[in-house]
Amino acid sequence: MRIGVLTGGGDCPGLNAVIRAVVRTSEVRYGSAVVGFLDGWRGLLEDRRIHLAADDRNDRLLAKGGTMLGTARTHPDKLRAGLDQIRQTLDDNGIDVLIPIGGEGTLTAASWLADEGVPVVGVPKTIDNDIDCTDVTFGFDTALTVATDAIDRLHSTAESHQRVMLVEVMGRHAGWIALHSGIASGAHMILIPEQPFDVEEVCRLVKRRFQRGDSHFICVVAEGAKPKEGTFSMAQGGLDEFGHERFTGVAQQLAIEIERRINKEVRTTVLGHVQRGGKPTPYDRVLATRFGVNAADAAHNGDTGMMVSLQGPNIGLVPIGEATKELKLVPQNRYEDAAAFFG
Numbered sequence: 523m524r525i526g527v528l529t530g531g532g533d534c535p536g537l538n539a540v541i542r543a544v545v546r547t548s549e550v551r552y553g554s555a556v557v558g559f560l561d562g563w564r565g566l567l568e569d570r571r572i573h574l575a576a577d578d579r580n581d582r583l584l585a586k587g588g589t590m591l592g593t594a595r596t597h598p599d600k601l602r603a604g605l606d607q608i609r610q611t612l613d614d615n616g617i618d619v620l621i622p623i624g625g626e627g628t629l630t631a632a633s634w635l636a637d638e639g640v641p642v643v644g645v646p647k648t649i650d651n652d653i654d655c656t657d658v659t660f661g662f663d664t665a666l667t668v669a670t671d672a673i674d675r676l677h678s679t680a681e682s683h684q685r686v687m688l689v690e691v692m693g694r695h696a697g698w699i700a701l702h703s704g705i706a707s708g709a710h711m712i713l714i715p716e717q718p719f720d721v722e723e724v725c726r727l728v729k730r731r732f733q734r735g736d737s738h739f740i741c742v743v744a745e746g747a748k749p750k751e752g753t754f755s756m757a758q759g760g761l762d763e764f765g766h767e768r769f770t771g772v773a774q775q776l777a778i779e780i781e782r783r784i785n786k787e788v789r790t791t792v793l794g795h796v797q798r799g800g801k802p803t804p805y806d807r808v809l810a811t812r813f814g815v816n817a818a819d820a821a822h823n824g825d826t827g828m829m830v831s832l833q834g835p836n837i838g839l840v841p842i843g844e845a846t847k848e849l850k851l852v853p854q855n856r857y858e859d860a861a862a863f864f865g
């Protein structure tokens with residue numbers, strides 16, 4: 523058998539560990555060859571690829587961030603228009619099953635390809651942890667570790683200057699990184715996309731905290747957090763090339779609003795892509811490896827049209843179309859648990 527593999531969308535710690543596991547499992551367990559397509563779907567559209575081999579060098583991949591295959595975001599229209607080319611590339615390379623590793627966009631494309639009769643096994647990745655039908659995605663633990671460490675550090679400087687500190691973390695649609703890093707680092711407020719925030723309420727908590735004699739206030743803000751309608755209007759960032767709303771520095775804008783309302787120094791830290799770069803945590807390396815092994819097994823067992831997923835202690839398979847119906851958002855009760863520590 524010949525297996526194709528690609529990584530699509532934003533990169534994520536653990537991608538190389540999945541590739542390594544797919545290659546090892548396919549070669550050693552099944553005697554199959556693996557072809558890696560470069561730069562996401564573009565590699566398939568342009569027939570750019572490398573042969574992957576389970577040699578010793580691949581052991582080093584476990585600890586390496588990014589993706590050795592390169593990645594890109596491809597507009598769905600471009601993919602649809604290129605279906606014939608994709609089939610051609612797969613035929614020319616004798617690919618029996620394609621394993622796309624990606625987030626919402628890549629997996630939605632994979633699901634569409636499956637509907638078009640292309641045999642695929644999806645592997646979910648994203649630091650945002652917002653893919654449905656899997657308990658966790660790899661990359662999340664690494665991003666969470668980076669964010670928590672950063673917020674731990676901000677406590678001491680905020681305390682020394684008696685400041686309000688806003689920390690913006692990634693999470694366009696789902697607030698998992700904000701929620702978990704905020705809980706883990708003892709933040710005094712967490713703002714997530716799922717729960718529009720009231721700037722007056724944030725100010726009330728800040729004032730109450732300082733009146734009580736506390737020395738600082740740390741608020742973790744997911745990049746996709748939005749104010750409640752009518753509180754203040756955020757500057758519009760326009761749309762990106764895919765027609766998605768651009769994110770426009772919510773923490774910076776909130777800082778201005780807080781300073782306008784109360785007499786406190788506010789500082790903002792935007793963690794940005796530092797959360798996505800660098801080596802994966804051991805947890806992410808293990809999860810990514812298990813996903814890779816199970817994706818290769820599924821491909822060889824004919825379980826296509828499926829996505830590997832973490833289900834409690836086990837790795838299972840779910841129909842890829844099910845997993846891409848909606849994003850996994852932070853439920854209200856999880857936010858309320860965290861809110862017990864606000865202020």
Ligand code: F6P
Pocket residue numbers: 532625648649650692693694745798
């Ligand atoms: O989807 C993962 C993610 O890291 C988001 O949290 C973030 O909004 C986005 O990617 C950033 O994308 P880009 O690297 O294209 O700026």
